[in-house]
Amino acid sequence: MKINLISDTVTKPTLEMLDTMMSAEVGDDVFKEDPSVNALEDKLARLFAKEAALFFPSGTMANQTAIKLHTNPGDQLICDTYAHIYNYEGGGASFNSGVSCKLIDGQRGMITADQVATAINPPDFYHSPLTSLVCIGNTTNKGGGACYDFGELQRIKTICKKHGLAYHLDGARLWNALVAKNETPEQYGDLLDTISVCLSKGLGCPVGSALVGSTELIDKALRIRKILGGGMRQAGWPQRRPMPWITILSDWQKTI
Numbered sequence: 187m188k189i190n191l192i193s194d195t196v197t198k199p200t201l202e203m204l205d206t207m208m209s210a211e212v213g214d215d216v217f218k219e220d221p222s223v224n225a226l227e228d229k230l231a232r233l234f235a236k237e238a239a240l241f242f243p244s245g246t247m248a249n250q251t252a253i254k255l256h257t258n259p260g261d262q263l264i265c266d267t268y269a270h271i272y273n274y275e276g277g278g279a280s281f282n283s284g285v286s287c288k289l290i291d292g293q294r295g296m297i298t299a300d301q302v303a304t305a306i307n308p309p310d311f312y313h314s315p316l317t318s319l320v321c322i323g324n325t326t327n328k329g330g331g332a333c334y335d336f337g338e339l340q341r342i343k344t345i346c347k348k349h350g351l352a353y354h355l356d357g358a359r360l361w362n363a364l365v366a367k368n369e370t371p372e373q374y375g376d377l378l379d380t381i382s383v384c385l386s387k388g389l390g391c392p393v394g395s396a397l398v399g400s401t402e403l404i405d406k407a408l409r410i411r412k413i414l415g416g417g418m419r420q421a422g423w424p425q426r427r428p429m430p431w432i433t434i435l436s437d438w439q440k441t442i
């Protein structure tokens with residue numbers, strides 16, 4: 187058997203998953219009437235102990251929506267030099283939100299609270315862009331799957347709070363970090379303002395990501411998703427899962 191290790195994005199649904207999809211109940215998700223998508227969003231919100239979640243066709247769109255939510259044109263966000271939002275989202279941060287990125291040279295894509303603190307522009311110095319958002323990634327893609335020490339993430343949160351910055355996690359592969367570090371989604375939900383997660387990578391769904399956050403943020407995200415063309419109709423088919431995802435991922439990790 188050949189195994190393609192180029193990326194976990196080449197994963198395909200199992201026969202069991204395909205079978206479950208065939209019997210999925212669907213509706214028009216643009217009217218929020220797809221029961222499978224609604225159930226998925228409820229489940230994710232509960233998993234992260236957040237108020238709400240919104241399904242997206244891609245991780246890129248979920249991240250771009252988060253950037254738009256937390257910034258105004260002209261602002262600056264802080265991220266690692268390796269960040270996916272900076273390197274691999276087509277310059278979307280500047281195109282969609284009109285923001286620049288202050289890049290930090292971290293370790294394998296991971297930044298520290300001290301680095302964040304030094305990267306913040308003084309808010310009263312109006313010549314510099316206003317810093318409004320910190321974006322982290324866990325695990326890191328370009329960093330070769332490195333995952334954060336949770337204590338560092340908490341220290342970054344303290345800096346964000348002190349300076350009134352929003353805190354977003356690109357959690358495309360957060361599932362892997364949770365398993366590797368024996369952490370829980372609730373810990374992350376408690377820490378971050380928004381988290382994007384991908385279902386289409388190690389979990390094997392054919393398509394899809396989600397953004398979790400407060401009801402207020404997710405209500406706004408629905409409008410942004412619409413503007414970006416991300417409202418899909420019978421979106422529930424590819425999302426039906428026969429088993430809880432974390433169990434699948436953790437079982438799968440035990441086999442490699």
Ligand SMILES: Cc1ncc(COP(=O)(O)O)c(C=O)c1O
Nearest residue numbers: 244245246247270323327356358
């Ligand atoms: C870390 C990270 N974030 C976001 C994405 C974007 O996901 P998508 O390909 O679904 O747009 C990827 C895709 O590989 C990724 O590796």
